[in-house]
Amino acid sequence: MSALDDLFAAAEAARRRAYAPYSRFQVGAAIRDPDGRIHAGCNVENAAYPIGTCAEAGALAAMVLAGADQIAEIAVVGGPEHGAEILCPPCGGCRQRIREFGGLTARVHLREPDGTVRTLTLDDLLPVSFGPEHL
Ligand code: THU
Numbered sequence: 001m002s003a004l005d006d007l008f009a010a011a012e013a014a015r016r017r018a019y020a021p022y023s024r025f026q027v028g029a030a031i032r033d034p035d036g037r038i039h040a041g042c043n044v045e046n047a048a049y050p051i052g053t054c055a056e057a058g059a060l061a062a063m064v065l066a067g068a069d070q071i072a073e074i075a076v077v078g079g080p081e082h083g084a085e086i087l088c089p090p091c092g093g094c095r096q097r098i099r100e101f102g103g104l105t106a107r108v109h110l111r112e113p114d115g116t117v118r119t120l121t122l123d124d125l126l127p128v129s130f131g132p133e134h135l
Helices: 005-015 055-065 092-102
Strands: 025-032 038-042 073-080 107-111 117-121
Touching: 005 025, 005 038, 005 055, 005 073, 005 107, 025 055, 038 055, 055 073, 055 092
Parallel strands: 073 107
Antiparallel strands: 025 038, 025 073, 107 117
């Protein structure tokens, strides 16, 4: 039992809802806001490939809809449709999305296939980044 079990469980449940008929790569993400609430999302692809959305974007939309504006931590899980989970680091665009609401200190939790959790900060993943305070 770890303090992250609930967050990873929410990300796993979201991943099961992924709509990924083109890549067949299913991703789930779950955000914990500073009040402890969890907001989850999955990737949603589209026949017009570039407009598909990432799991992190879905989780962020759910967070904003719920009235929160800060990410304390986020867990991301992913893997091929009929395969085992693999380490699934956020894409570059999603790193920037997390930056918008998580600042430099947001914790990003990833999971190795053997279950080992790797925790990085947003600053680890997107160093020397541009953010809201620049505008
Ligand atoms: N994907 C995510 O949902 N999050 C990421 O950070 C990496 C990629 C999705 C997008 C696409 O539906 C599939 O994974 C394959 O790229």
